[in-house]
Amino acid sequence: MRFLYLVLASLTAGFLVGRFYSPDFGNAYEIMLYIMIFLIGVDLGLNFRVGELRKMDRKALTLPVKTLVGSILGGLGVALLLSIEPKWGVVIGAGCGWYSLTGPLIAQYSAVYGAVGFLGNLFREVLTIIIYPVIIRWVSPEDAVSIGGATTMDTTLPIISRFGGRDVALLTFVHGFILTSIEPFLLPLILSL
Amino acid sequence: MNMNIFIPLIFGVVLGYALKNRGKQPNLERLTGLALLLMIFFLGVKTGKVKINGIWLLGTSILFALLTAGGSLLLALGVRG
Numbered sequence: 001m002r003f004l005y006l007v008l009a010s011l012t013a014g015f016l017v018g019r020f021y022s023p024d025f026g027n028a029y030e031i032m033l034y035i036m037i038f039l040i041g042v043d044l045g046l047n048f049r050v051g052e053l054r055k056m057d058r059k060a061l062t063l064p065v066k067t068l069v070g071s072i073l074g075g076l077g078v079a080l081l082l083s084i085e086p087k088w089g090v091v092i093g094a095g096c097g098w099y100s101l102t103g104p105l106i107a108q109y110s111a112v113y114g115a116v117g118f119l120g121n122l123f124r125e126v127l128t129i130i131i132y133p134v135i136i137r138w139v140s141p142e143d144a145v146s147i148g149g150a151t152t153m154d155t156t157l158p159i160i161s162r163f164g165g166r167d168v169a170l171l172t173f174v175h176g177f178i179l180t181s182i183e184p185f186l187l188p189l190i191l192s193l
Numbered sequence: 194m195n196m197n198i199f200i201p202l203i204f205g206v207v208l209g210y211a212l213k214n215r216g217k218q219p220n221l222e223r224l225t226g227l228a229l230l231l232m233i234f235f236l237g238v239k240t241g242k243v244k245i246n247g248i249w250l251l252g253t254s255i256l257f258a259l260l261t262a263g264g265s266l267l268l269a270l271g272v273r274g
Contacts, residue, residue: 003226006230007229007230007233010230010231010233010234010237011233011234011236011237012237013234013237014233014234014235014236014237014238014239014240014241015237015238015240015241016237016241017234017237017238017241018237018238018239018240018241018242019241019242020241022241022242023238025235025238028235029232029235029236029238029239032228032231032232032235033232034200034201035201035228035232036225036228036229036232037201037202037205038201038202038204038205039205039221039224039225039228040202040205040225041201041202041203041204041205041206041207041208041209042205042206042208042209042212042221043205043209043221043225044205044206044209045205045206045207045208045209045210045211045212045213046209046210046212046213046218046219046221047209047213048206048209048210048213063269066265066268066269066272067265067268067269068265069268070261070263070264070265070266070267070268070269071261071262071264071265072264073264073268074257074260074261074262074263074264074265075257075260075261075264077260077264078253078256078257078260078261081256082253082256084253089257092257092261093257093260093261093264095261096261096265097261097262112250115250115254116250116253116254116257119243119250119251119254120253120254120255120256120257120258120261121257121258121261122240122243122254122258123254123255123257123258124257124258124261124262125236126236126240126258127258127259127262128262129233129236131262135266139266139270143266143269143270144266144269145269146265146266146268146269147262147263147265147266149261149262149265155232155236158225158228158229158232159229159233162225162226162229173202
């Protein structure tokens with residue numbers, strides 16, 4: 001639990017620094033991300049067991065589908081709630097947290113919804129970092145992976161594997177990988193409708 | 194997010210597997226924790242730098258984040274299989 005406070009303090013400190021000083025750290029975030037992913041890889045390699053792969057099979061394939069459908073329904077719900085054209089809600093929901101893809105793709109059609117697509121999905125990533133360690137007290141760490149959407153392949157993978165445990169790490173990565181593979185095709189398809 | 198993520202991941206898995214085969218089991222917990230905190234800090238900086246124009250944009254984005262994540266979780270919990 002103490003580590004969660006450190007995570008929240010780190011996020012808050014970073015947010016305040018970004019808000020009030022706007023420093024240019026260059027690629028620091030990406031570099032740290034790659035270091036984290038490398039360390040996660042080492043950890044997976046150190047603890048790799050074929051039996052774990054067999055255990056994973058079906059859930060790893062069904063969970064991304066549920067995540068995507070649930071996310072689209074959530075986006076559609078917001079569109080209906082705020083009287084936004086349903087197409088924007090569906091495409092923002094289909095982004096599943098991948099803000100750097102969703103925002104620019106939507107912005108080709110609408111600057112305003114491009115900004116919403118970017119921010120909404122960015123907030124989902126931040127929300128996952130804050131909420132995942134807490135909700136796994138009530139729901140299974142595997143099901144809770146769904147809140148991270150496509151980000152579970154990289155940015156939220158460290159926090160999920162840290163709090164959900166090593167057993168969840170592989171499922172988490174595969175979940176994010178499947179969504180990441182689908183979305184570059186799905187989002188332009190929805191936008192073209 | 195891009196496919197470059199595979200390069201450090203595969204390097205890591207190969208190194209970890211090689212270390213395992215040599216009977217070495219380094220404790221990565223502290224190193225991983227430190228790297229994670231730094232990564233989260235830089236994510237916070239990135240988020241803080243985003244200029245938000247108007248309450249509507251902020252509120253709508255937060256609502257999208259909550260309902261899309263919530264929808265995914267509800268379906269994951271509600272549909273078995």
